[in-house]
Amino acid sequence: MADKELGRVRSDFVTSVSKAVIKMLLDDLVEDGVLNDMESESILEENDSRADKARCLIDIVKKKGDPASSKMIVHLKSRDSSLYEKLGLSCSQPSQAASAPDPREPPDWSDTLIHTTEQFWKMKMDDKSIYHVTKDAFKNRLALLITNMKFTDGKFNRNGAEKDEENMRKLLSALGYEVVKYTNLTGKAINKALIDFSKHPKLKDTDSVLVVIMSHGKLGAVLGVDCKEPLCDNEEQDAYEVNNIYKQLSSDKCPALLNKPKIIIIQACRGEERGGVLVSDCAKPDLVCDDVKQPSPSPCADEEGLEDDTLRCVHKEKDFISLLSCTPDTVSYRDRNQGSILIQYIVQVFNTFAHQDDVEELFRKVMQRFEDFSVQNRRQMPTKDRCTLTRRFYFFPGL
Known part of the structure; x- marks a missing residue:
């Protein structure tokens, strides 16, 4: 992988590359579309020394992945062949397909959260169309995580939910959020947890909050651990x-x-x-859903709640965005061993793209992952809901 090659030679590249070659590489990479003009200017103007410019250049390109790294190696060979040989690099001219990858091709998913660069953050801070994020506010981020796993009626227990809790806690912490965590709450306890969270003293200093709730549900509501099969509507x-x-x-x-x-x-x-046609061919499938009617009767869907997202007062409810695990009236799925499909995809997408994409684009990429999701003919499609963001919000992981 070319990005790993750049990582291997990073120290020697920073030590040896000349300022003139850096400028030529920047021009080449802008022309190729690997970098934009703002990124190029940021590398030159916001780094005083030649070594800092070189370090910033190679780090930005390396984070953009294998195709971008391959192009940089090719350009380095043509601009400074002696340095290319000294670094022990090898390359082949990227094919047309590599220079213009199919956006439908799955990316190389990262197992850990990729950090944004200082230069990217500084560049975005000049953009009036995004929510401002300072380093002080980043240090005061707060998130609420509620996971219901064990229910009073044991047949409703959510096997695999412990994996969801672990994965979300790790992701939230990596994004810079202090996690306020609750497990196995009733509906009243969930309400109290939200009220207490809304009064947390740290909120005045944060730049954002994340609220994650995972349980069984019905239209417009999540169910507490004392949920049961209703005898009547x-x-x-x-x-x-x-x-x-x-x-x-x-x-x-x-x-x-x-x-x-x-x-x-x-x-x-x-x-x-169901979100699609389903034919069940096993008594205890590994893929289950978070509707208590599966496999036994569940509460009837409430006619109010999430479908009614009309704003009563636009300034009273503002700067929200929600990602719900499925469309109205349908179920969402959870693997008994790996956890919910939604949470698995969120972790993959955020790890790989949160360093460069805003939250709406991240949610879109999560939804896109479900286009080809199919296990035993099951279908699920998450939905963005009640979005009142007036600007773009970037997490800037690792700031």
Whole structure:
């Protein structure tokens, strides 16, 4: 892999490359579309020494992956063949397919979160169309993580949910968020956890919050651990109305989050229907869903909640974005061993792209992963909901 080759020779490249060659490489990479003009100018103007310019250049290109790294190696060979040979590099001219990769081709997913560069952050801070992120605010990030695994009625236990909790906690921490974590809550306890979170003293200093809730669900609600099979439509159910999240974190109830991104992720079914044709051919499949009707009857879907996303007051509910694990009235799936499909895909996409993409683009890439998702004819499609972001929000991991 060319990016690993650049990593191998990084130290010698920084020590040996001349300023003139750096400028020529920048011109070549801008022409190829590997770098844009702002990135090129940032490398030259925001780094005083030749070594810092070289270090910044190779780090940015290396993070862009194998095709970009291959192009840099090719250009280095033509611009300074002696340095190319000294570094012990090898390359072949990228093919036409490599220079213009098919966007539908799956990327090389990263197992760990790729960090953004200081230069990328500084460049974005001059962009008035994004939410401002300072290093001080980054250090005060806060997230709420609620995972229901064990239920009073043991047949509703969510096998694999412990993997979801572990994966989300690691991701949130890597993104710079202090994680306030709860496990196995009733609907009332979920409500109290949100109220307590909305009063957390750290919120006044953060740049954003993330709220992740994972449980069984129905349309407009997530279910508490005391949920049961209702005997009739009007029987009270242990549930937390998702709409309350927006109320409890709204501008009037939580002024500390005024004009700050509030990112909501919910892994729970929103109904009982399948997202596609399903033929079950085993008694205990590894892939199950977070609807308590599977395999036994579940609460009827509430007619209100998430489908009704009309804003009563645009400034009262602002700067939200939500990713729900499935479309209305349908189920979402969870692997008994690896955890929810949604959470697996979120971790992969965020690890690989959060250093360069804003949250809406990250959510779109998560949704795109589900286009070809099919296990035993099961289908699932997450949906972005209730988005009132007025700017783009970047996580800037590793800032």
